[in-house]
Amino acid sequence: MNMIALQRHPIPYRTAFFARLLGILFLSFLAAPLTAQTKVSAFAQAVAEAAARDTEIAEFYRENGYQPIWTGSLSQTASRRTALLKALTAAGDHGLPAYDTAVLKTRLSGVQSMRDLGRAEVELSKLFLSYAQGVNSGVLTPSKVDSGIVREVPRKNGADLLAEFVRSDPAGYLKALPPKSPEYARLMKAKLGLDQQLANGGWGAPVAASALKPGQSGEAVIALRNRLIRMGYLSRSASQSYDVTIQKAVLQFQQDHGLTADGVAGPSTIDEINVDPEKRQASILVAMERERWTNFERGKRHVWVNLADFSTQIVDGGRVTFTTRSVIGKNQSDRRSPEFSDVMKFMVINPTWNVPRSIATKEYLPMLKRNPNAVSHLKLIDSRGRVVNRSSVNFNAYSARSFPFAIKQPPSNDNALGLVKFMFPNKYNIYLHDTPAKSLFGREVRDFSHGCIRLSEPFDFAYALLARQTSDPEGTFHKILNTGRETRVNLEEPVPVHLVYRTAVAPAKGRMNYRRDVYERDTKIWAALQNAGVALGAVDG
Template identity: 55%
Template sequence: MLRADVRKGLWSSAALILLISGQAALARDAGGTAYVRALAETVAEDDALAAFYRERGYEDLWTGADDAARRGAALAVFAAAPDQGLPAARYDAAALIAAYRAAETEGDRGRVEAAMSRAFLAYARDVSSGVLTPNKVDPGIVREIVRPDPAVLLRGLAASPSPARFLRDLVPAAPEYARLVKEKLRLETNPGWGEAIAADALALGATGPAVVQLRNQLISRGYLVQTASASYDRALMRAVQRFQADSGIVGDGQAGPSTIAALNVPLQERLKSVVVALERLRWMGNAPRGARHIWVNQPDFVARIVDNGRTTFQTRVVIGKNVEDQRSPEFSDEMEYMVVNPSWGVPRSIIVKEYLPLLQQNSNAVGHLQVVDRNGRVVPRGAVNFAAYSASSFPFGLRQPPSDGNALGKVKFMFPNQYNIYLHDTPAKNLFESEVRAYSHGCIRLGDPIDFAHVLLARQTDDPKGLFQSELDSAQESSVSLDQKVPVHLVYFTAWPSLRGQVGFRADVYGRDARLYQALTEAGVVLGAERG
């Protein structure tokens, strides 16, 4: 959907079609040889474009008299690209129209034809799979990006009876995408949320200027109806609770330090979060998340089991520390089984960085861990001269057998991946009381792992609690396969819409959003206020 100022100007689709189709088609020279030569030369270094035009005998896709609908539909979406946080300069509608209008020869038309196809492929790639290659911006984003095939795009558009529909179908179909686009436009046209709240904390019964600032912010955000009250009354408390619910803050209705800090984040910063969230959704494309799937939003510190779009179970999580090599990555996979009474095979990075130095000082250190060889056999500590090895040459592993104090707790949930990341229980239950829960070495710790297991097993047994308990009571490590694999999405959204449509925001725990936004601006993304 175009912005109001765009709709009023040159760029509405209707205006574009009239503008271009109203011109007489450019006169062709004998046999169109100049057009073909110019087009072939211009696309020669692009294998996909060159092959496409060869296959169709260099028949035009954009610049012919019968191409007005396709041309107008494409130019309209190019012009509206900033509404989705896309770099419109890559597919500059104004420049394309100017080139078309200035074309005087068939050679000029061939060059415009090539420019339109290039712009279309750039737009289609960006809107359907993202502007950036994420792991080039942040190594913790290891999500596999499926880029569209240029040949499929070109042939599909050429064959489509409705170019406008074809172009619309390139946009991610996830309902959150449309809601985030709406939020972006709302923020870009919002004059601001009012004055920052000049208080560390406010509670029921408080009065004064800071309460008025709190009230005005909540009104401007849509959490409170217009009121002139200058006191922290119950209506204001309920509005604070609604804001807290959307912001991942304990919903006590009191405006404590975290609530006031979240309210005082500038609107422009929230707008950047929305732009980055749109890019993250484009990376996920139109691939289905799964009728049942597990959704772990790291800045939210919550894992959800989602069935047909509705959360049926959720639990708090602990994610990786904000230090190098311990931040939880972003990717999707499929959960295949759970391990009850797991042993913990200590990751190599932890062994050499944390435990080997201790063992070199005292061979009896970290006594809860077994020393194991490459075949998993326990090696007596007395048989190992730990001081003889370096971090690179140490040939042993460390393993913690099943126990009440095992680092993985009573169960771990496996979606085998090259990053050695999984969900698991933990004996450190106190960590779930913190609002910011970034304490692990990268894996995701669950606050309610046993209930999580019960919900997963309920799909394949009438007695999920009994099945799990029987495995637990054995005190032996055992695997329980899931009859149906469950997609797992480890994501990182600092802006995310609720089912009510209200967009909630989270802190950028790892600083990834800041890096991504910088990369987007370098790619040409410009916010509405900056476009002027």
């Protein structure tokens, strides 16, 4: 059968055909008039040469004695080939780069020697690892995309992946590689649904208005109505005015997009309603990649801080048991909150604020040079831990580099950390804490801190954590608080903390939730995914 004729057949048939082809080729080469040892030697040498630049693949083949796992004549190798080609064909469903299996198939059909076969063997292993590592732990290296994504991704060793695959049922092993989290499955479902919607024309014309409110009518209201219908927020309607049904739909849309939920389509709401479905699809694909980066055990109980949502949650057994609004690092190069995971080990009630040196020298030293009595609520501490009398210091004699003092703020209601902080010691000096600046939690966009995470309801957060180790968490907390003394309280059960950034979230119930890309990190990730070969994939209607 020639290649043109083969293309007329469905993908499963073509996949099976090439799987059989390799087995036939292998048998035909063994039947050629050379000694078996010469044939094996030529194959092994070709494998060794082709794998030389990939240490993990080279390690695997050295360990298995250069035996074929793809190109042999056994039914087991045929099933591996079939399973891999099937997985590669469906890679787009996971938002992975498109694998050009047609080129591989053409190359395989041109195999004419044991050396060609050895090179094909390694090529299949490379394809397998590219897919397996991509679908399991991500296509990209986070820190190479944005320096604020300092997350360590548990990427599996290639030699180990190949060895596990050889010992397993091929189709079952490949099926088990993607993240098993319910969120990943929901994101994939949303991705496939939006693929279909894009193929059917998307969400229609954008709304040509800066703002709309209940009681209005006209073309812009009709466009708003139609777009809400296509997005699934409104049943079919012939209404030409901004009535109660449209108001309710707008209210639900606002809740799903982190907007002030008032049912009025103000400028920020109109902006979000007019976002193209292609951009939303890109957010879903980025969220799937991010989910692969966190494809590890997160802890039966853990703290989940979604920076893009300005929220902090406690999750118990997969169920959210506590949620509070948060303030995150300001969108400036030296203040953005990083993304990483660590373990919360204790809280400090009535904390002292040890001012970070960067803040002390960049913000407070210039103020002290102008006025030695500035920021009088802060104390200067020398290298021996003694409080320094400001009147004896010539602040103008110091630069940011030579400034010899530490700056601290004692415990108080006005302390920058509020009355409690929650510690998961890390090299980034990031933690969760209270704040006296309560008004900021009423803002829609809440990036105001120097990088740490401020909590709207820190006391309730503390009660939830202490409930695991005392029958009276509230009483225990306030007894210590009322002393006014700085006190460390260890958590008997340390809690994993995950600082993440998700602009697309697929809840168990309801529609997709989207958030603005406040740090523009997802914009960078999407660009990197596109460079890696990921594309928006509308299905044929």
